[in-house]
């Protein structure tokens with residue numbers, strides 16, 4: 313109780329009503345309170361803990377790297393093994409031309425880097441994002457929150473970046489707004505905070521073609537969809553579209569704070585001249601974070617975790633779509649939005665979930681659906697047990 317009181321007194325808050333669940337430890341698919349209450353983690357830190365909580369490989373990598381060396385010099389000057397090995401493996405997994413990674417600290421910073429890169433590489437200023445897009449909370453990333461839906465979140469922080477416009481996700485007509493003036497087009501492959509909205513593959517291909525035609529950089533935000541979440545290592549490979557730039561974060565750090573921007577060497581070299589130090593970041597690519605991310609990625613590969621993601625997601629979908637309270641399920645791999653149709657149902661369900669030991673969440677632009685995005689290591693038996701609790705909770709609505 314004392315800790316909870318001090319949390320309210322001394323820790324900065326982002327909402328008037330925080331969840332206030334005290335965490336004592338976390339393991340696999342679960343976390344536990346000091347009273348011993350167990351929660352099914354269906355948020356995974358918003359698609360961060362893909363390899364499960366307290367993953368032994370990640371813990372070992374963190375401990376070993378922390379003992380070898382932590383921070384030595386501002387990013388980009390020293391040759392640090394965890395960065396080099398991680399960048400090499402990411403480049404191996406991404407399509408050929410994306411052969412270089414610029415490491416940063418977070419998703420928002422990865423987006424900042426991508427936007428600066430687009431301006432610097434093309435010499436243009438216009439930036440385009442999608443309506444109902446979420447790319448982070450810094451001034452630049454926030455400027456790219458789709459308008460008008462993002463207005464609720466960004467209006468009070470204006471003025472933001474100039475020369476930014478939003479087009480409709482999946483609209484072929486709106487692709488004409490991308491022109492020779494456009495430096496970069498930023499797009500989530502699957503819109504997460506819009507409530508899991510899937511792309512029309514033909515539209516994604518047309519988006520790629522339009523950017524190529526006018527010489528704008530196509531930037532995919534794979535911060536939420538990357539590292540196996542959708543059943544492929546990257547959602548862009550699932551749709552077989554190669555962007556010019558990919559933003560990574562969240563699960564990219566294996567539970568540690570890390571972001572990255574992948575592109576080809578020629579594009580990333582824009583930061584090395586006129587001016588040099590085009591983006592600098594003290595802690596970007598922290599060796600302990602890179603060691604954690606690398607260990608997590610190797611864990612996903614060595615244990616064939618990503619191959620089973622689609623099947624696991626389908627078990628959730630098949631069982632829960634039968635419940636009369638669920639109007640629709642939008643899903644890609646283990647990223648699911650379960651539509652209840654009304655915000656009042658959602659808020660009531662969140663309370664019931666809390667009692668029943670389920671951690672879920674709503675979406676920034678969609679407060680009528682709840683989220684299921686557990687660690688990708690969740691077992692089939694855990695999914696069945698979890699579905700039983702969700703069904704019981706929905707019965708109580």
Ligand code: PLP
Pocket residue numbers: 358418419420421423446447448449500504505533534535536561562
């Ligand atoms: N992009 C997407 C698609 C996200 O979902 C998020 C975070 O939820 C971000 C960017 C921002 O990442 P961060 O919170 O690490 O700044």
